[in-house]
Amino acid sequence: MPLNEFEFAQLQGLRKVSADPPLNSFHEKTQEVKSEAVSVTDLTDADANESDYAVSPTDSERSGAGLVKKEEPIIRTGEDVARHLVSIRDDGDSASTFRSWTLGTIFAGLGAALCQIYRFKPMPMHVSTVFLLLVIYTVGNAWAYVLPRRTWVAGTRLEFLSGLFHFINPGPFTMKEHVVATLVASTAASGSSAVMIFAVQRLFYDMRVDTMTAVLATFSTACFGFGIVGVLRPLIVYPSEMVYWKHLSTVTIFQALHFESSSNKNKLRLFWTAFTGMFAYEIIPAYIAPVLNGISVVCLASQRASKSTIDAITNIFGGASSNEGLGLLSMSFDWQYVGSDHMSLPLIQQANSWIGISICYVAVLAIYYSNAWNSRSFPMLSSSLFASNGSVYNQSAIFGAGQQLDTTALKEVGLPSLTGANVWSGFCMNLTIGALITHVILFWGGHARDSFRLARQKTQPDPHYQAMQRYPEVPWWWFASILILSFIAGLVVVVIGSTTLPWWAYIVSLLLGTFITPFSIILAARMGSGVFTSQLMKMVAGLINPGRPIANLYSSMWSHDVVIAAIHLASDLKIGQYLKVPPRVMFVAQIWGTVLGAFVNYFVMDSIVESRRKVLLSPTGTHVWSGQMPQILNSAAVSWSLAKDLYGVNSPYWIIPMGLLFGAIPTFIQWLVWKRWPKIGSVKVDSIMLPIIYMYSAALTHGVTSTIITGILVGITSQLWLRRHHPVWYRKYNYILGGALDGGAQTMIFVLSFAVFGASGVQHKFPHWPGNPARGNVDYCNGNGAFKRRH
Known part of the structure; x- marks a missing residue:
């Protein structure tokens, strides 16, 4: 998510570059250029490699000579990434081998297992591709060295x-x-969140979904999304602007590991040093001293305060445990939760997210302490449903054996209540969707039209797209076939499974997901992060399936989960384009990975739900395990199955569906202003990304919040200081370092999850000491008893 037109930082040195070499001879031409290169202040001779020499026809035209002087490029836009960050080199090596498929199959199990573990964490995280590529790299090289070769x-x-x-x-x-x-x-x-629906059925409805139904449903959602991606490739994969910024660390690590050069040796040295250091360090905040996940000076200084004061301080400054508080001014030193996204997401995305986070601090506190929606009767942060007296809502009392609403029981039990933070979150999610659709159409609609035209004419200027023309493209009918098979698989689940979903509602859900998918992918590709669309999907599901929460869950699965799967698959296709993997091999790899993941995700989910059921049903969870994801899904399904009573015109939460309209109108006004005044002062009007602001305005309404300040500082250091003032170091090492830190942390978390956290069924707690308090929140908020009170 580059900050468009961001001011250039001046480099102190100059270099000579060769003018306009042909793409196919890039590597050879680089060798000629190297002999002409002069040193740069931030670049040693040992660091020079083929990616250091930016080639531009414009340079040649301006100079009229073979060599020109050029400043070090600052990576700001997708074109900068395509031309200056990612090498266009293609060695023509084989992609489809027995070894590649065998290793992929084996480690698909590892990745899918880790994915499910993270879905039951207090702060759900994605499985770092860097972690997987490192393990595969190690085993692949050992394979090549140990197993017999034909030369033997x-x-x-x-x-x-x-x-x-x-x-x-x-x-x-x-x-x-x-x-x-x-x-x-x-x-x-990548894990289909469809598996979490099966977890919801186990936890809240005591329904066990059989393996074949689960696999067919997961395959249906993921592969239907893949079919949509295939149709949209000219728009969401081919152009340079479609970067998928979070995956740049993966691409640069691949090239550093396999392209021999003196610069890559330096990258690898940094990579393994950072990886090893983080691997060794992560055991401390994750297991030995969890207090490091959220150090709050305010909480530590308030141990002798009154109970009411401590409660208020916890709400504002606590955040190391799930749903503890807003985490204001807390600092996290646990990289598994901080992550490298802040080192990859461009400054424009992060700056807009900071605005949203600031709004969230104010809004959540204002809602809670003003007692809006009776908020003071419930926890400030929770995604559970509550009765009016503050107890957890007894949803089983109003849904009969057929999992449909019993209106008589509803009158006796009463309507469920949402926490104020949950209401605000739902409102912001709808604001986001309204703004997303409007923004993409008004600001980026022309680009979409041009992308399809360029792809049809095969004149897309992206150098990586042009280099891929040597490989046969995947025929359109392959993707059409996947769409048909996915549709049939889903229809089978609807007919024979316990979904309570009518066949026509299934079709409506797929159509809704198909409509939203291109909007969400475009934002994810350009800005590095998509938006949550589940609120819209559940709202529509509630309207067409009133009184049936299970049907609501499945309806959302075939709409929202299609979008999520499409984003993952589209970003992988971009990695394939950057690294010159033949498209047909990519097609088979993604289908195979989807099928394998469906099986493993289900079995790991089943194991965790069976062994940690009690804590997953807790409204707060622990700092190790949390049921917030299934709770969010269930709360939304139940509440939206009562849409008329809860969200209608005269209902308590009518503001939530109105968010769609309220989100679209300001974006339309912004577009009108931009057409007349593209720049107001030093601010470009189109750099204000309302979908991102709205989305992050709900970022603190659940989960761990102590990482916010640390993430902001990492983003400022990487995207503002390094990118502007040390562009050479940034281009060479920023993404390598981020990937190494992620890989080291997630490798250790995988080991700890099975060794001590209980993913294997047995938990081994670390002895209590001040860094791992025996009771209360790990950041010493809300009266841990660290200091004796005087009251």
Whole structure:
């Protein structure tokens, strides 16, 4: 998400570059250029490699000579990424081998398992592709070194085995083999949130979904999204503007591991140093001293305060545990929750998110302490449903054995209540969707039209797209076939499964997901993060399936989850374009990864729900496990199944559906202003991203919130200071460092999850000490008893 037109930082040195070499001879031409290069203040001779020399036809035209002087580019836009950050080099190595598919299959299980573990964490995280690629890289190289090769039997009596040996071990582990194996694993690890629906049925409705139904449903949602992505490739994959910024660390690490050069040796040295250091460090905040996940000076200083004061301080400054508080001024030193996204997301996205977060602090506190929607009767932050007296709502009393609403019981029990933060979250999510659709149409609609035209004419100027023309493209009918198979699989689930969803509602859900998908992907590709669309999906589901929460869940699955799956698959296709993986191999890799992930995700979910059921049903959870994701899904399904009573015109939460309209109108006004005044003062009007602001205005309404300040500081350091004032270091090492930190932290978390956190069924708690308090919140908010009170 680059900040468009952001001011350039001046580089102190100059370099010479070769003018306009052909794409196919880029690597050879680089060798000629290297002999002409002069040193730059921030660049040593040892750091020079082929990606250092930006090639531009414009340079050649301006100079009229073979060599020109050029300043170090600052990475701001998608075009900068395509031309200056990611190498266009293609060694033509084989992507589809026995080794690549075998490794991908094995580690798909690892990735899918880790994905499900994170879905039951206090702050759900994605599985870092860097973690997967590192493990696969290690095993792939060991495979190439240890297993017999055909050269071992050449000229011997066993030469007849050379073909078999070459099939098993074709030699050095190549980059494209590595990419294919990793993308199979990461596709499985992206995890369809459809599996969480089965967790909801187990936890709240005591319904166990059989394995085949679960796999068919997961396959249906993921692969239907893939079919949509195939149709939209000219818009969401081919253009340079479609960057998917979070994945740049993955791309740069692949190239650093496999492209030999002195610069890449420096990158690898930094990578392994950072990876090892974070791996060793992460055991401290994650297990030994969880207090490091949220150090709050205010909480530590208020141990002797009155109970009411401590409660208020916890609401405002606490945030190390799930749903504890807003985490204002807290600092987190646990990288598994901070993550490298702040090192990848461009400044324009982060700046808009900071505005949204600031609004969230004010709004949530104002709603709670003004007692709007009777907020003071419930916890300030919780995604659970409550009765009017503050107890957890007894939803089983109003839904009969057929999981449909019992109106008589509803009159006796009464309507459920939402926390004020939950109301605000729902309102902001609808604001986001209204603004998203309006923004994409008004501000980026022309680009969409041009993208399809350029793809049809095969004149898309992106150098990576042009380099991919040597490989046959995936035929349109392949994607059409996937759409049909996915539709049939879903229809089978609707007919034979316990979904309570009519067939026509299933079709409406797919159409809704198909409509929203391109809008959400475009924002994710340009800005690095999509928006939550589940609120809209559940609202529509509640309207067409009144009184049936299970039907609401499945209806949302075939709309919202299609969008999520499409974003994951589209970003992987972009990685394939950057790294020159043949499109047809990519197609098979993603389908295979989806199928494998469906099986593993289900079995791991089943194991965790069985072993940690009590804590997953708790409204707050612990700092290790949390049921917030299934709780959010269930709360929305139940509440929207009562849409007429809860969200109608004269109902308590009517403001939530109105968010769609309220979100669209300001964006339309912004567009009118932009047409007349593109820039007001130093601010470009189109750099104000209302969808992002609205989305982050609900960022603190659930989960762990102690990471906010740390994330902002990481973003400022990376995207403002390093990118502007040290562009050489930023371009070479920023994404490598972020990927290394993620990989080290997630590798340790995987080990700890099975070794001590109870994912295997047995939990081993670390002994209590001041860094791991015996009771209360780990950041010493809300009266841990660290200091004796005088009251």
